[in-house]
Amino acid sequence: MTVGTTRNGAVRIAFETLGPRDGRPLLLVMGLDSPMQWWPDGFCTLLAEHGFLVARFDNRDSGLSGRCLSRYTAMDMVDDEAAVLDALGWPSAHVVGASLGASLALGLAVRYPERVRTIVTLMGLPAGFGAVARQVRPFGLLRLALLTARHPATAQEDLRLQAGMARMLASPAHPFDEQWAFATARAVRAAAPGDPGAARRQLAAMGRGAGLLRRAGEVTAPLLAVQGADDPLIRPSAAAALVRQVPDAQSVLYAGMGHEIPQHLWAAIAGEIARHADRPWPAGSSTATRPVSRRV
Template sequence: MSTSPVHLWGPVRRAENDGVRLAFDALTEGAGGEPLLLVTGLGANRYWVPDGLCLALAQQGFAVARYDQRDSGESTRLPPVATGNPISALFGRRGAAYTAEDMADDAAAVLDALGWGSAHLLGVSLGGAIAQRVALRHPDRVRTLTTMAAVPADVSGLATLRYIRVGTLAKFARLRFPDTADGAVAAGIAVSRLLASPSRPFDENAARADALRNLDNGLHDRQAQSRQIGAQWSGPRIDAITRPSLVLHGQDDPLIKPTAARAIAARIPGARLRLLPEVGHELPARAWDTIADELRTLAA
């Protein structure tokens, strides 16, 4: 999570896509490097991407920017839909708030606002699927594609089950927290615990400190998560991706099976797969240098 002084990041700015306003900012260190856009996961705001990882990427020659997806963080929240349960939305009983194409276009709008004609993309979890879709829908805007802890972007409904650990999904569905500051902290700790690698001791004190610094209600906003998950993709299959691609995945991911990463890597022509030991569905400090090194290798 971002815990460094405010001056590490530039001012919050807004991009716009068809009436949806998207909050974003850029790392001040390494601003002259190669453009790299971070795409975040389900419900999570941009502050959940650790500053340490962003600095490691800057040291590898990247100019790093991050944004809040629609329905998260400081970006536009959409009206409620009939499906207010993210699990139901995942398996087909979806709302109709917007499409997956709209979310891919959001990333392109952020690139426009940054003045970047093209950029490297790093998408994590849901952000990994979105990054895959950007590479399909806006290939000229993507220099390289890195997807981490994600499922294939063209898989939906019950077909997603082959890649998801149902037990963890059920635990996630049972989480309930009040819409208060205390509820946001409790949600942050619970989600961090649920998604951490079981091969490492869980540091609850660190998780609490992170959650206190970032009171993100998106982690327990079931309506917003349902709208994000319910955004359906009608575009090409990922076999059509032409950009240089890297697939990263934690070996201990308790939510998305490594078979998802293997499927992505097998289907995107020329993609390279790297499994990360003792990493769950998360971005732990032990993996920052490896991730940054892998992106540098891909960009080169």
């Protein structure tokens, strides 16, 4: 991966690229307090093999990007995405967002519609408090909150905690890749220390966006919502709920997928992203005639 940095105002944003220099631009947006290494390298390589020039980046307050102890908003985080596009010289890009990153991807499409060619959301939620409340799994959120509330005393405990969270989010339908989880956790901590307050600040920002993340109905870029049937945080119906909010969107539900991008589905999900980008839609608009939901 080629590493670079850019700035949105005073905030430094770190990013990496992989793939053919003349490839179709693809921006990956990761979730809550999750540095870019949580996009699996093998998955990124598959996307590059589909002809994408892949860019992944650290959201502010995570990884190698700058820490923001003062208040910021969801619009600031969306502008961080735009700053990465600017740094790469991309007038527009295909955008894939995971978990909280799915909301940020939708926010980019609302705030800068001309810059988003297509969107794929992974493990995303519909917009609006009521819609979100109906789609989350309270017990799963409680389990995650208890894990994140721990304060590891040693570096090894920190690695075990990160790997434990990845295990908790994974589907029980496939063997958990413990080796990959620990290797990714080590790479994350080797790049930058953790920040116990980062997740809280990012979540707070989501509520301070002047309604930006509640305007899914304004999205005009073609949307594909991907959800796992075994997601412990979000109900399987979440993708279909998002599809009902975004004009002419489509959804795919995968069995054997939790709140994760599992290796046994890398090829399938990368293929869906490529097919979604390949469809002959005009830039900035969808030509589908009705919402479509599929279970795989």
